[in-house]
Amino acid sequence: MKIIETNGAPNPRRVRIFMAEKGADVVYEDIDLMVGALKTAEFSALNPFQRVPVLVLDDGTILTETVAICRYVEEIQPEPPLFGTGALERARVEMWQRRVELNFLLPVAQVFRHLHPKMAHLEVPQVPDWGEANRGRALSALTIIDDALGQSRYVAGDTFSIADITLLVAVEFMKPARITRPAELSHLARWYDEVRARPSAAA
Ligand SMILES: N[C@@H](CCC(=O)N[C@@H](CS)C(=O)NCC(=O)O)C(=O)O
Structure with missing residues (x-):
């Protein structure tokens, strides 16, 4: 199993942490999204949406989308x-995974994409007001x-x-997005100290 990714980018990192938790045997291939490597015809044939991560199975089958891969x-x-495990817990994990991804990771990503100068060539047009709104x-x-x-x-x-994995990646992505984590969120701080100490967090 091979994963094509940009090391350090948030969605690939979700997959990396997931794989580390599973102890899965994976080969990683790094491709630099910052230099337009996802815009090539070769990469677009793997994912026409030009996004990483991409999972390539040993028989050549392609899967994209972080949660689908996981x-x-x-x-x-x-x-x-x-x-x-079990009907209720599975539904609860799904509920929180979606809540965290749609309501938190995505807005953090929008702040980064629309306000950070180094994203100007990838996010066209950059709309700073949209970044601020997020x-x-x-x-x-x-x-x-x-x-x-x-x-x-x-x-x-x-x-x-997986909901904790998405949350961990999003919380840490606040730093490059230049969003300060409010100090009064004490439950989040307690959770963060525990989760970032897991060996998988180094992935
Ligand atoms: N919904 C996709 C989102 C993937 C995504 O946005 N990946 C970013 C890296 S974190 C990317 O490939 N960005 C390339 C670009 O913006 O050109 C998933 O969950 O895998």
Whole structure:
């Protein structure tokens, strides 16, 4: 199994952490999205949406989309479960994974893409007002997530899941996006200290 990615980019990092948690045997191929390497005809044939990560199976089958890749690996290597077990827990993990991705990771990414000068050649047109609007959205979502973390050890309950992976990557992506993590979010801080100490967080 091979994953084509840009090392350090947030969505590839979600997959890397997931694979590390699974102990999955993966070969990584680095491609630099910052120099337009995803815009080539060769890469577009793998993913017409010109995004990483891309999973390439040994028979050449291609899968894209972070969560789809992780779901596939969960099916072929169920332990440890990262999408929950049982009907209710699976639904809860799905709910939080989507909440964190859509309401928090995406706004943080929009701030980065629309306000950071080094993204100007990739995000055309850059719309700074849109970047600023997303700063508030990201911070509102983080307050809601902090409340949830006041009620359970991990974001989707008492078990570490893909929702925590998405949250960890998004929280750490706040730094390049130049969004300050509010110090009063104490449940988030407690959770962050625990999750970033997992060996997979180094992925
Ligand atoms: N929905 C996709 C999003 C992937 C994505 O946005 N990847 C970014 C890196 S984190 C990318 O490839 N950006 C390339 C570009 O903006 O040109 C997924 O979950 O895999």
